Amino acid sequence: MKTMTCREMGGDCDMEISAETSAEMAKKMTAHVMESHPEVAEKMSSMTDAEHDVWENEFHKNWDAAPEEK
């Protein structure tokens, strides 16, 4: 289990989100953003493929850097 903040994933607050896998984290982050930051969700959904690749690279870098927790 790893914990990342909303802000680390391009969001707008310091809420901590925990997940077992990076895919689960991305899913939880997407759900949180759609609920709490509609303007960020809007921005993410209108990303170009290149911009999305940048986001994903950054996301995986932060995921790998996050400490593993029980």
Ligand SMILES: [Zn+2]
């Ligand atoms: Zn947030």
